[in-house]
Amino acid sequence: MILLDGKVASAAVKESIKKETTVLSKAYLRPPHLAAILVGNNGASETYVASKVKNCEEVGFLSSLIRFEADIAEDVLLNKIIELNNDASVDGILVQLPLPKHISEAKVIETINPAKDVDGFHPINAGKLVQGLPSFVPATPYGVMLLLEHYNISTKGKHAVVIGRSNIVGRPMSILLSSNLPYGNCTVTICHSHTPNLNEICLQADILVAALGKPGFVKQDMVKKGAVIIDVGITRVTDETAKKGFRIKGDVAFGEVSAKASAITPVPGGVGLMTIAGLLKNTLQAYKNSY
Numbered sequence: 001m002i003l004l005d006g007k008v009a010s011a012a013v014k015e016s017i018k019k020e021t022t023v024l025s026k027a028y029l030r031p032p033h034l035a036a037i038l039v040g041n042n043g044a045s046e047t048y049v050a051s052k053v054k055n056c057e058e059v060g061f062l063s064s065l066i067r068f069e070a071d072i073a074e075d076v077l078l079n080k081i082i083e084l085n086n087d088a089s090v091d092g093i094l095v096q097l098p099l100p101k102h103i104s105e106a107k108v109i110e111t112i113n114p115a116k117d118v119d120g121f122h123p124i125n126a127g128k129l130v131q132g133l134p135s136f137v138p139a140t141p142y143g144v145m146l147l148l149e150h151y152n153i154s155t156k157g158k159h160a161v162v163i164g165r166s167n168i169v170g171r172p173m174s175i176l177l178s179s180n181l182p183y184g185n186c187t188v189t190i191c192h193s194h195t196p197n198l199n200e201i202c203l204q205a206d207i208l209v210a211a212l213g214k215p216g217f218v219k220q221d222m223v224k225k226g227a228v229i230i231d232v233g234i235t236r237v238t239d240e241t242a243k244k245g246f247r248i249k250g251d252v253a254f255g256e257v258s259a260k261a262s263a264i265t266p267v268p269g270g271v272g273l274m275t276i277a278g279l280l281k282n283t284l285q286a287y288k289n290s291y
């Protein structure tokens with residue numbers, strides 16, 4: 001069984017980004033610049049944004065963290081995005097989700113200039129992805145593709161089953177795996193909360209991607225022997241014995257499933273780290289596109 005280690009794979013991706021950044025920063029007289037907006041003080045969002053900022057520094061990017069109180073008016077946030085759209089020194093803009101209920105996520109996403117949309121959530125980038133045109137791919141499914149590439153997992157002609165159809169993970173994941181790409185060309189089945197015979201379908205998967213947000217949902221009896229298991233799930237589960245009072249759990253029951261899998265991602269230390277690698281790749285691309 002191969003452990004698909006996000007620490008190892010993301011370090012390799014980051015090393016290559018760092019090398020390219022060193023060369024390009026000299027040529028273009030400035031490094032790539034990511035602007036991250038954080039609204040409110042949701043614990044998980046704070047952690048994600050802090051990690052994104054730290055990773056930017058590690059590869060030689062500039063980063064700006066713009067914080068707003070949870071009760072910020074929607075138009076103030078939208079105006080800030082417009083200001084960043086018009087700022088030539090900013091290459092990538094991300095707004096950490098989820099946002100407070102009174103702010104429309106759709107409006108926020110659609111206000112970001114698609115050329116700076118390094119999260120790949122803008123409908124223009126989503127449409128380009130569907131048509132196989134160059135686009136910013138949402139960082140998590142992009143990170144999964146980078147992980148498959150790093151470990152040279154054979155995908156061509158395989159049956160991939162994706163559990164979850166969200167715009168940020170499941171749906172773009174299903175499109176990438178079915179696309180004519182070096183680590184695509186799978187036959188893909190996408191499952192969701194209304195799929196009645198989920199166990200049967202999962203048992204047919206050569207590659208199973210779990211992205212539903214239900215800790216330990218995928219059990220051994222849902223997995224074919226030798227399958228490749230990609231666990232996207234990240235859920236904070238309360239645990240008094242843990243230092244922080246919670247533990248991060250994936251969607252896969254790792255212990256029992258790893259006994260049957262040919263390759264599997266751990267949680268934490270798997271897809272989460274690759275998501276950051278995907279975001280950094282997108283930011284570097286946005287920077288290069290601007291010259």
Ligand code: NAD
Pocket residue numbers: 140163164165166167168169170191192193194195198211212213214232233234235271272273275
């Ligand atoms: P979401 O809630 O938007 O979507 C969940 C999807 O799972 C939905 O499409 C739903 O139909 C499906 N689903 C729910 N219950 C199901 C069931 N019983 N059977 C089949 N399908 C079911 O969630 P999301 O934003 O796509 O995130 C999914 C998980 O991935 C979460 O745990 C989230 O925290 C995690 N996540 C991780 C990363 C990362 O970097 N690793 C990034 C984004 C999201």
